[in-house]
Amino acid sequence: MTKYTNNHLSYSRLSRYEQCPLSFKLHYIDKQQAEPGLPLRFGKAIHSVLENLVQEHMLDEQNGPLSEDRALELWRSEWASQGLVGVEVFQEGIEILKRFVRDEGVLDSHDVLALEKEIRLKVGPFTVLGYIDRVNRVDDETIEIVDYKSNRMLFARDEVDNSLQLSIYELAVRQLWPWAKKVKLTFHMLRHGIRQETSRTTEQLDAAIQYVETVGRMTEEATEYPARLNSNCVWCDHQQGCPAYADALRGKRDFICQDLDDLDRVAREREEVAQLAKILYARKRELEGVLKSQLKERDELVVGGVRYAMHNVAKTTHPLDQTIELLGQATGQSWQRLLVEIAVVDNKKLEALLKKLGKTHDRSTVSLLKAELSTVAEKKHSPRFWAKRVVTA
Ligand code: SF4
Numbered sequence: 001m002t003k004y005t006n007n008h009l010s011y012s013r014l015s016r017y018e019q020c021p022l023s024f025k026l027h028y029i030d031k032q033q034a035e036p037g038l039p040l041r042f043g044k045a046i047h048s049v050l051e052n053l054v055q056e057h058m059l060d061e062q063n064g065p066l067s068e069d070r071a072l073e074l075w076r077s078e079w080a081s082q083g084l085v086g087v088e089v090f091q092e093g094i095e096i097l098k099r100f101v102r103d104e105g106v107l108d109s110h111d112v113l114a115l116e117k118e119i120r121l122k123v124g125p126f127t128v129l130g131y132i133d134r135v136n137r138v139d140d141e142t143i144e145i146v147d148y149k150s151n152r153m154l155f156a157r158d159e160v161d162n163s164l165q166l167s168i169y170e171l172a173v174r175q176l177w178p179w180a181k182k183v184k185l186t187f188h189m190l191r192h193g194i195r196q197e198t199s200r201t202t203e204q205l206d207a208a209i210q211y212v213e214t215v216g217r218m219t220e221e222a223t224e225y226p227a228r229l230n231s232n233c234v235w236c237d238h239q240q241g242c243p244a245y246a247d248a249l250r251g252k253r254d255f256i257c258q259d260l261d262d263l264d265r266v267a268r269e270r271e272e273v274a275q276l277a278k279i280l281y282a283r284k285r286e287l288e289g290v291l292k293s294q295l296k297e298r299d300e301l302v303v304g305g306v307r308y309a310m311h312n313v314a315k316t317t318h319p320l321d322q323t324i325e326l327l328g329q330a331t332g333q334s335w336q337r338l339l340v341e342i343a344v345v346d347n348k349k350l351e352a353l354l355k356k357l358g359k360t361h362d363r364s365t366v367s368l369l370k371a372e373l374s375t376v377a378e379k380k381h382s383p384r385f386w387a388k389r390v391v392t393a
Pocket residue numbers: 019020022023227228229230232233234236237238239242243244245
């Protein structure tokens with residue numbers, strides 16, 4: 001078996017190589033590791049508060065709500081130790097923590113199996129190391145793996161269903177708690193108060209092991225580390241010294257497909273354009289952020305021959321009762337008929353209501369209700385274009 005210099009892998013190491021070999025080289029081989037920025041320190045501080053809060057609850061063997069006061073006390077202390085600044089960021093942290101405490105509801109500490117659980121998963125010649133934020137016991141045969149995320153954006157469904165990080169965690173958890181017949185995988189999106197859940201089949205887990213070993217070998221055997229523009233370029237610590245990023249900001253293109261019947265070339269140009277568009281949109285947002293901050297102080301701004309201003313966009317909603325009442329009076333149609341014709345239930349509000357019911361009603365009653373609602377729901381499918389890079393060894 002080949003001996004590698006580095007036989008320890010982590011999800012971060014694998015995903016950095018997968019996304020951009022140059023960034024991998026600069027970070028892990030040349031050790032150019034920048035000081036963590038504000039978003040990373042904010043995420044660390046929140047993670048630490050949640051870990052300590054639940055840990056204390058477990059140490060006291062509590063069965064009840066988490067303490068909001070204690071969460072805020074821990075936040076003040078983490079805020080200082082992470083060197084965070086800005087009242088808006090401070091307030092955002094408070095809101096995340098209050099919602100977390102509220103959403104946890106009554107927490108039986110015996111249902112939390114582990115916090116910040118260290119994992120060591122053997123994969124071929126490698127050991128994959130990592131820490132799982134939280135492992136819950138759902139029932140006598142089910143475990144839930146929870147990874148807290150402080151991302152501003154929710155993941156797309158396919159990102160959750162194909163997350164390598166969650167697959168690695170499940171493989172490790174199955175070894176640590178072999179009694180678990182089922183494993184639920186959850187990204188707890190703290191900024192949104194939403195849990196994005198998924199699961200894995202045996203085939204998916206087998207594929208994940210093979211994939212980890214393949215990418216692990218690539219990280220060790222690589223002799224060249226090309227820059228690969230990707231959606232994370234906008235947050236990359238190596239942007240400043242990266243020629244590919246500088247070219248992207250100038251809109252430089254490498255490849256234009258002349259023959260639209262040649263699908264390989266069509267796909268190649270499509271990927272290049274998609275990456276450039278993401279980088280340029282992110283840059284546009286950054287530049288707009290600067291201009292918008294000026295518009296907090298004034299009504300308009302005229303610079304570089306352009307006039308900038310903020311304006312309100314109206315969104316109209318119609319209250320059900322009064323709307324049907326007025327329509328009924330005007331048309332003579334029945335309440336029932338008008339309801340069928342124009343009313344739909346807001347899915348987000350329905351989900352929020354079901355979530356609330358989950359805290360006050362029996363779990364099986366709510367599950368049954370969800371199943372019944374799903375049988376009467378109308379689903380509309382529309383085609384959506386989907387693309388994901390395939391790594392070849
Ligand atoms: S900016 Fe993008 S392409 Fe450049 S090193 Fe970072 S991730 Fe790679």
